[in-house]
Amino acid sequence: MLKIAAHHIEAIQKAETLQDLYPLVQNAIELEHATIPPYLTAMFSIKPGKMQDIWNIIHSIVIEEMLHMTISSNIMNALGGKPAIDNAKFVPEYPGGLPMGIGGDLVVNLEKLSKDVVKNTFMEIEEPEHPLDIPVRTLESADTTVPDFHTIGEFYEYLDKKIQEIAPDDLPGDPKNQVTSPFFSDDVLFPILTKEDISKAIEIIVEQGEGTSTSPIDFEGEIAHYYRFEEIYLGKALKKDPTAPDGYSFSGEEIPFDPDEVFPIFPNTKASMLDVGTEERRRVDEFNRAYYSLLNGLHRTFNGEPNHLSQTIGLMFDIKLLAEKLCGTPFPKKSGFNIGPTFEFVD
């Protein structure tokens, strides 16, 4: 289970004003974003048109991480804060840990798809607070005795609790800054105008990631991220199963994984690994520029120009195309490897 250092929870608990919470909500936005490059890298490493079931699973999770990043940004705006997205601090270093020291020793890499990375990184990141075969532990017990660490889900729950406690009923943020999109239903992406909206939004983030405490299925009827990754790891789809204790088992269709259908991208590729003046280096630089441009577009979107979101969609496709072409390109002087997407900050 991914652990988050107790001092972050303590910071939430000690918060007296909404301003005190801004750095923590900013951390949440950074955390939601930090999972996207590793997931995308694994997805882009799949050769074009191959292993579509796996591709679709990862893609669906990435889309929800983008949703979570948007929701967290909407919460920040609702509280009157300003999401900060277009700066070097926002972009994680890979290999490296997750924001807030989440996961402790877990080192996240930008690497090709493998069962190993799915099991030991992605499922670690998404592991539920209460795995289904473990007795449910209630949040109340944590109120008096603060343990050494908490889960991401708990972090969000404490955050919600504190907001409910200290935020005025009339939230200070400008409703005009709230971001919605025709690409998400208004059940999951809605303007955050009230404290109730904040609770509902946080619930969506937690459940899409972890599932509910009694089912791998979230309230929208979707399989939570952890179990979707587990489908890849086990090579079987999750299916309703009345004979299984939680009503589901990995007894559905085969989800075959074939390592030959993955490009051998070099882990944590950096622009600096490629010689200046080569076509390959230029392509990597272009990728980093497009990534920065996307962060810039998202920053604008979450800082008063919500309609700009549609403009960033073109960049998301640019990034996808640039990355997939890189993954198919042999890495000069690194025999047996191709070039991976870099996700480095340049401005």
Place this chain on the structure above:
Amino acid sequence: MSYLHKPRIIFSGDFISDVSTVNNDVAHYNNATFIPSFQEFGQGSDNGWWNPEGGATFAFQDCLIKKVCYSDGTSANDSSIDDLVGEFVQGAEGRSAGKMVDLDPQQQGVSELWALRLRIVTKSGEEVLAGDIFPTAFRDLQMRQTDGGKVNGQPLGASWTTVLENIVWGEKAENYRILKELKALTNDNRLAVNLNGFGYYYAHAADGRFSLGKVIGSIGPWFEGEPHTFTAERRLYGTKRTGSSTYFNFSNFRFDEDSSLLSIDFGNSFPISNSLGNVAIKNHYMLGVANSAFSNSPSSTAVDLTTSEFTAIGDLEYSQGDWLMKTGGIIDIKVPQDAIDKLKENQLLLIRKTGSSYTLVARESIDGLNFRADQMVQRIDADDESNVDFYARKWGKPVDSGTISIQRTPPNKTVPGPICPTPGNNFPASGLSFNSTALELGQNGQTQLKITGGRINNPRKYLDGQIYFLGYSLEGTSADPANTGMAGDQISIHLRDYFPVPDRPTWSDISDTMQQFSNLYPIMSKYLVDLASREAVLSKRKILLFAFSQDINSPMYMPVTRDLSEGKRLTIMKWLKSAGANEQTESFAVAEGEAAGAMKSAGKSVGAMRESEAVLADEPTNFHKEIINAMRLKMAQGVSFEAVKDTSKL
């Protein structure tokens, strides 16, 4: 006003143009004869040419401001003198870059820039000037590289002249003298822009510059009443051939009578030794004004001059190395007293001096004439009316009387090709009609052609619409033999097919178009969605609807080539909105017929069923309907027609 006026900003650097090349061959549009090798890298029409997986991106890269020229005639090319020198020229941020696309596989000589932004950004990231480049096609395609383009593969260069629209001045713009001067002269929120592109790489060369080129840009004031896509000033044409090439082929210039300053742009014409814009020639060039008229044709035979044939203006001062990239190749030269009056009504000459002998390199157009069409690239739908504005100048001044006559290019026949027939163009004649083909010049030397698109029905068979070319001339003048660019300056029209949007479009209404996209743009089918597959398209319905509903000026507009009939685009959108439901209706109609047939073959005619099925005796047709409804239900649940047509199992 124009980019040749002052104040002026010069920048240079690289551009990237990741054009797609499967569509460089008209035969590749034919779905019936398309084979997968057309999508593979390689020369020849059996392959997809040099960049089959291109995505049409066009962007500025590593462009820096090199020089600023102030209104008072002084200039600066050093950041210690003017802070703007060394700052960045960039494209859009926070959204996709621009696009470069051909008009059509049968007119690839007028590649257009679309959805391109231009921004001046300081080193600290402050945007001081931003605007949108008005879509424009290149003109004045000419030979640039004396090395024949041996490294990059394309020795030619060309100009995109246009305006920068929707200007936004940054807060810090006030801190820069040149921006303050420009802002004061900004009219209608527009500025004039010229981009000279050259040194473009088809080749995957060792220097890593594949799909890059060099660009020199200049930004100046623009005034109401000026054309958008060329400079209505004076023109210098090269007449000295070297082999089959003419260097200094086309150069724009302006003579400001008030200041007696001659500003001449060699940015698109100066010979360069390689793809990086290096200048290696060491010839002694000078400018002069002709004492009597020249009308010579381009020739490899040198035209020798005596000093009595011209009045010297001055030497063309340039230097070897990166002179062109640093100065933009625009030369401002003070005209000496004895040449001022002559230059007002006589031809400018570019002369090469060797020892004591003089030879003619380039001369101004005959009689100083310059008449051009502004909107020379047209994308027209049936029943659309579109305008082309003409501007005529003589010695840089408006020609207020005279007639521009329009000439249709005669139809040419469809001819056999290696893969399939190559369609002819310019037919049917009914595709185009005009307000007049004899257009009287009026105020400001302007006149306007109005073109109305007719309803044509697929004259080229396997690709949309038709290409028409229109020539034009100024009556009473004969064509200048040195204006070899006139062919590239003709009006190029893509008239799209007439295509009424069906009430209930089905996949069959759009499948040919989608198949063609899938064939021509492997970047889509390989990485995004197989456009030839109904199911794949449906699975990406929302995002495709988003792309197909973009404004044509959006970088996300689909199709990127902007060559699809509006009716077809709307049909695709309508089909995407229907989520394919109309085919279900279509297959239900088939199902109904087959169900009736199945019943008949079972010996149960509707009439017979009335008798045998007592419970349904009153409403045999309702029974029929119930069967159909049951079939519909099953099919809606995903059961195939084959499985449900056995009505006994319903």
